[in-house]
Amino acid sequence: MKDLSGLMKQAQAMQQKLADAQSRLAEVLIEGTAGGGMVTVTLTGGGDLKKVVLDESLIEPGEGEVIADLIVAAHADAKKKLEAKQAQMMQEAAGPMAGLMGGMPGMKF
Structure with missing residues (x-):
């Protein structure tokens, strides 16, 4: 039973680390750009669009159509970066248990 008890303690510690990582992630801001920097968008750690900056030349x-396309492209860039950051933070939080958690529903690694 010692092994099971130890495993349960490890699982609880990992669960706390994952919760802490999610809290830190909520504070993260990620920027995405398009058009050589002519459009920049900022996403929160939760994926919400926080800010859009347009180069005045646009x-x-x-x-209008060019601006719309660039905003969509910048958002896609930021979203991709956010997903990478989320995966990195969750991987770091899970530590040695990451391999076990990868197969569990709702866990992405």
């Missing part, structure tokens, strides 16, 4: 009549 703000001309007839550029």
Whole structure:
């Protein structure tokens, strides 16, 4: 039974580490860019769009479609970076248990 007790303690410690990592992730801001930096978007750790910055050269009549496309591309860039950061933080929090958790529902590594 000692092994089971030890395993349960490890699982509880890992669960706390994962909860701590999720709390830290909520405070993270990730930027994505498009158009060579002409559009920058900022996402929160939860994936919410926080900020959009447009280069003033884009703000001309007839550029609406280009701006829209660049915002979507910048958002996709930020989302990809956010997912990588989430995976990294969860992997670090799980430590040696990461291999076991990868097969559990709701856990991405």
